Amino acid sequence: MHHFDYRDGILHAEDVPLPALADRLGTPTYIYSSATLERHYTVFRDSLGLKDPHIFYAVKANGNLGVLMTLARLGAGADTVSEGEIRKALAAGIPASRIVFSGVGKTEAELAFAVEAGIYQVNVESEGELDLLSKVAAARGKRQPVVLRVNPEVGAGGHAKITTGGAANKFGVSFSEAERLYARAANMPGISIQGLAVHIGSQILKLDALEAAFRKLRGIIETLRAQGHGVTRLDLGGGLGIPYQMQAPYAHGPELLQDYGAMVRAVTEGLDVELGFEPGRLIAGNAGILLARVLYVNERADKRFLVIDAAMNDLVRPAMYDAYHEIWPVKEPEPGLAPAAYDVVGPICESGDTFTTNRLLPPMAPGDLLVFKTAGAYGATMSSTYNQRLLVSEVLVRGADFAVTRPRQTYEQLLGQDRAPNWL
Structure with missing residues (x-):
């Protein structure tokens, strides 16, 4: 569920009409819905059916x-x-006692910062780490709480580049080494x-691969305990998908979450561990849109290009992952209006800048507004200044109110990042 709907023929974010945001803030602009974020978090939490997950x-x-x-x-x-990201979480008011640190390439400086901050756990991904x-921790007189991230040799995901659990993927320690490294740790x-x-x-x-991976982790825990080791935490990560096509059956919505919660409870029954979860896309994906404006309609004999002011530097997922995003006009189409086929493209000097x-x-004209749906996850966070384009603004909506939570970058800020060599 999301909170972006047509009212009186105009697309709104909660109670805010999008043309008003475009007039006030310009385009492209990311817009996030507080109500959607809150709903997705609470629905996920409640679907787990666990006490204090x-x-x-x-x-x-x-x-x-x-x-x-x-x-x-x-x-x-x-x-x-x-x-x-640790610093950003702390700045947002998330206490260190609720922060975990993942990733295969943590530097010594980053580990030192995490230890000194007193975070809840480090998810260790290699023997070298x-x-x-x-x-690092011993030098500071501390013993850092850690869990060992295991590669279960069970991979899954919507694209090869976001599959992380296969034997060929870089993440985690090998399944065969988990017991030895745990004993060493x-x-x-x-x-x-x-x-x-x-x-x-x-x-x-689909939950089959997740269940297979979770059961393999349960097997390791039972073996470790039989060897006399204490095991009190099991972090099950994230990865659950969301609907990118709103007209498709919503079989991977609330029903998926209920099935996931039931599966987790069944796999971990009697295990007596603290369970951790790391949802991201599930919470933020459908809570955000990218608002853009049509610049030109370039008609060819066999093609019609819709050139907009957003580009692959603003939303890279289609170029990187061949990802699908629904595109909605801000002005609701008239009933029975015949659609037209468009290649929707941005201004960047690459053919890959194609959405x-x-x-x-619906037929579009220069000046019309449109939105990319389901852009709240891996949208702004992956944006760049490629082609020396400015980072776009981000807005959080709550009811009829809105706040600019990241202003649009200025050219002075963009140029201010550079330094001229002293010999030029």
């Missing part, structure tokens, strides 16, 4: 401060993958080994 929102999906503050007020923790973290001076973690991919719409080809849309 540890929910660590994946900051990489959308690190906007307003988004993080909204979720922090609901009790969300943060799954982070860099010092910058384990050695470095022990050294139990005797390291700067480490307080607490349990295991797993994350096999993103945009997962979709031969998409049937």
